Amino acid sequence: MSGFSLTRIVAMLVKEFRQMMRGTPSVLLLMPIIQLMLFGYAINDNPHHLPTGVFVQDQGEFSRSVLAAIRNTGYFDIVATARSSAELDRLMALGEIDFSVTIPGDFTRRVVRRDNAQILIEADAADPSATGSAVAALATLPANALTHDLVGTLAPVTAQPAFTAVVHNRYNPEGITSYNIVPGLLGTVLSMTLVVMTAQSLARDRELGTLEGLLATPVRPVEVLIGKLIPYIGIGVVQTIVILILARVLFDVPEMGGWDALVVGTALFTTGSLALGFLISTIARTQRDAQLMAQLYFMPSFLLSGFIFPFVGMPQWAQVLGSLVPVTYFLRIVRGSLLKGQGLAVDWSSLAALGLFTVAVSALAILRYRTTLD
């Protein structure tokens, strides 16, 4: 009677397969394809074409050659020409450029006189993995940049390079990766817990049948929304505080300030994530569906937001996708605040993007929520 039965194993197998196909098998197929695309094409830990700003005070031939040589490394795209070093600083703080190149007014003269000519290159090292390779590529610049210019009487008599490139790492001078990762973790941890938990909550009610009982009471949609989300906001606040304390204590992450932007950003991001979870749970029929949908959201948030892999290193299409997920903006705010000490005044565009997302998703969620079972 007992013993090992192939028939029963086959019966189990057939049943499991049928149930699997009855759910949402398309997602199971979609997931590896999306992952393959993202890892294969979007992610690049040796990003080229980093946005670079220049402030050139020297109008000579040599300046142009140096800039051309910088461009030719393939790592730098000159996207802005500043009129002052203050303007360069501002562009970098805003995150519009990752590098700034300053060529002083006496550059040509000093090169000709062999009088210790210098250019200054500043890197936004908040994300050291984004800028590291580019900085390394600068090493050969002084030796090669002016070889075509310095001929004849100007030809070097010694092997000494014609000038030196002084490289300053801003914001994270030692290039410690955890400084970048740990604040970024705040975005992923919050979206992981908040989106996934709320996505399941309403789907759970539907699956268990408790939704029908709830809807038979006089409760209004907005009351359900607020009542369900506030406990999770509490969880979000606790998680944020714990991460910030651990980041400081365990990883020595500098917390430079910008608390106003951080608080507003966290509030917006938390609310937006919860509303997104709620929206998912109005669409998903079962908890399993909700889980899969949350995962689908989670993947680009993890891979395309600039959390682990530099945002600037991704191809254009991936950057467009990445700029659709709110984590991207939240990471910029968190890193801007903690590593650069930026406040509301600087971070307003990321905050506006987050705000837009939060409002749109909340509105959709309330529209989708039904007080009937129709």
Added chain:
Amino acid sequence: MTLAIDVHGLNKHFGARHVVQDVEIQVEAGHICGFLGPNGSGKTTTLRMLCGLLTPDAGTGTCLGLDLRRDTAAIKRQTGYMTQRFSLYEDLTIEENLDFIARMYGLDRRRERLNESLERLGLIDRRRQLAGQLSGGWKQRLSLAACVLHGPRLLLLDEPTAGVDPKARREFWDEIHRLAEAGITVLVSTHYMDEAERCHDVAYIVAGRLIVRGTAEQVVASSGLITFQAEGPRADRLASQVAQAPGVLMATPFGENLHVSGTDRAALEAAIAPHRHPPYRWTETRPTLEDVFIRLMDDASHDLGHQGQPQ
């Protein structure tokens, strides 16, 4: 006579399926109306439309004097709806569940009301037990307690006693009668015929259409069904033979007895004539509600070309 429920032309589609078709139903205030019909006939959908959980595609009328379409919020406040499936939170305690419901309806004197309710339920000692740990019978009593906590004037109960033992069912119905005595109107769906007989009147719905309405007596009388009962040693074995005879609509064994029903008295008597001898004793008997409903169901499915409506 005041009507607690008075709706006409109620219709509901789910996609292409016409689940409720032109249902018209009146229930007098303080009455218990049994809502009967086969699985998937539209009972749950009708109940959900009455309490505002579903929006009717068409139909007008009033619940408790309030407009069915416009005043759903007000109807919800005065109605208790007990879902077919246990819809309280299994991971909350008995007391926590009742407290949640009390807050949902914004009740005053919550502490007092909860204690009263727990007392009446006989669960005052088990108030801190998780609702999920209760047996089927207790879950159903708790659900009823939750439904009446806010003092509704109308109760809509969807198969409240499915899968509950006879004693618990009996007690449940005693409670329903007490509530009706207090003036609450009850519309209750059920598959149990003994429960149908305990209702003041019944409504029978098949494939989304209401086909019979009235007291149990009236329904039986209007069916035109005639039933003979055969007693004697293993009279039930005659079933398959008798069922073949013309004029016999149903031949149903009950233990060792046999019920034979039809609408044509002469044909029916002819059909049982070959067996009308000892040891069998034949007597005419009152058809049961069950006989009548099975007959109605067969008729309806013939009319509809066997288009049963799955739920």
